[in-house]
Amino acid sequence: MAPNKGSSKGPSVGGAKGAKSSLSSASRVSKSSKKDGPKRPPPKEQKSKPRTVQENLKKKKKRVYTEKELDLPELNQITPVGVVKPKGKKKGKTFVDDQEGMMTILAMVNAEKEGQIESKMMKARQLEEIREAKKAEAEARMKERKNKLENVKDSLRKEKKGKGGDKPEATIKDKVFKPKAKKSVAFA
Amino acid sequence: MLIGKTSSELRDFNSAQYLPTPSSRLLTMRSLTEEETRTLFTKLAHYTGKSLNALVTPDEDGRLSVFRLQGSRVYYVDKELANLSTSIPRDQLLSMGTQVGKFTKTGKFRLNLTCLDLIAAHARYKIYIKSNGVMPFLYGSNVLRAHLSKYSEDMPEHAGCVVVDENDVPLGFGVTSRSSQEAKKLEGTGVVVFRQADTGEYLREEDTLFTT
Numbered sequence: 001m002a003p004n005k006g007s008s009k010g011p012s013v014g015g016a017k018g019a020k021s022s023l024s025s026a027s028r029v030s031k032s033s034k035k036d037g038p039k040r041p042p043p044k045e046q047k048s049k050p051r052t053v054q055e056n057l058k059k060k061k062k063r064v065y066t067e068k069e070l071d072l073p074e075l076n077q078i079t080p081v082g083v084v085k086p087k088g089k090k091k092g093k094t095f096v097d098d099q100e101g102m103m104t105i106l107a108m109v110n111a112e113k114e115g116q117i118e119s120k121m122m123k124a125r126q127l128e129e130i131r132e133a134k135k136a137e138a139e140a141r142m143k144e145r146k147n148k149l150e151n152v153k154d155s156l157r158k159e160k161k162g163k164g165g166d167k168p169e170a171t172i173k174d175k176v177f178k179p180k181a182k183k184s185v186a187f188a
Numbered sequence: 189m190l191i192g193k194t195s196s197e198l199r200d201f202n203s204a205q206y207l208p209t210p211s212s213r214l215l216t217m218r219s220l221t222e223e224e225t226r227t228l229f230t231k232l233a234h235y236t237g238k239s240l241n242a243l244v245t246p247d248e249d250g251r252l253s254v255f256r257l258q259g260s261r262v263y264y265v266d267k268e269l270a271n272l273s274t275s276i277p278r279d280q281l282l283s284m285g286t287q288v289g290k291f292t293k294t295g296k297f298r299l300n301l302t303c304l305d306l307i308a309a310h311a312r313y314k315i316y317i318k319s320n321g322v323m324p325f326l327y328g329s330n331v332l333r334a335h336l337s338k339y340s341e342d343m344p345e346h347a348g349c350v351v352v353d354e355n356d357v358p359l360g361f362g363v364t365s366r367s368s369q370e371a372k373k374l375e376g377t378g379v380v381v382f383r384q385a386d387t388g389e390y391l392r393e394e395d396t397l398f399t400t
Contacts, residue, residue, distance in 0.1 A: 093221040094221060094222055095218065095219045095220070095221055096219065096220060096221065096222050096225045097219045097254075099244060099245070099252075101222075102225065102244045103241065103244060103245075105222065105225050105226055105229060106229050106233075106240060106241060106244060108226075109226060109229040109230050109233050110233055110238055110240065112230075113230070113233040113234070117344060117347065120344040120345075120346075120347075121342060121344050124344055124345070124367045124369070128369055
């Protein structure tokens, strides 16, 4: 405030103080006059909106509900029930560098593998048994069929042998009948 | 971009290229996690029996070998060597010890041919092939019934097995197509073992066998 007063009165009035003040004031003036400096937009009046404006009223109405308050069923959340990570547990990878850890993992893997192979072998054996049984059954059927066929053949052969003497007569009879048939054809 | 920088700043800028890039930072040489160990052992146990324990126990000299992961590849290395290897920048370390295989991006494990020596010593099932079947196998074809010399009796189908020649020299590994009982009834041209890896790959896949 003082330097401004001094400047208004003029440099001749004051002593050392006045001179100082005038200098400072002059420099200020010159600064402002010489360099425009960064232009700033004229200050705007900030109008505070009355509380009755709708926006303000709306904001007040908003209320954040905690999860407990909402009382949602557990499944209806962003994180599934099983995936909740325990708090306070260390992040990152857990390395297995000690021999015991390796051995336990290896033992588990081995046991699993053994079980798999065992079940595979069991299954293969069972399938093999079933296959064998089916094969035996099929063979038995084939034998039965063959036997039947042989029996029929044998019976036919026996019949042939048995009727061996009668056959020529039958042929003669046929010869006798045939002309009749021809006649009938001619007649028709 | 470099305009207006002092010489010291330029030097700094140049030295920045020696810093690990984000991609090389992923190539951390480390021991396996629990899950990784389980997948690795499951795969190994597919081909080996219970004697796989010998891989993780110290040998007679008291030397212990460990599994180490570099990038996606898994190596079986002497522990002392693994500890010494920390002095080599990770992004410049290509390979060390015996490469066992690699983890795929889906988290499965693929055995590499280089692990054949590890597997062969502890193999659960071995399939011996005749001398006339060795060359076809080494050229990458499956093992046929006609080439079989002997095989273990109680072999189920789809089991991992090591293929060896008549002098017990391991040639590769594969998966059985049929159980040993069914294989007996198979005709000569029937496939008994589906090939997974064979030593012929050292020549055929020479360029890509050790690429990371």
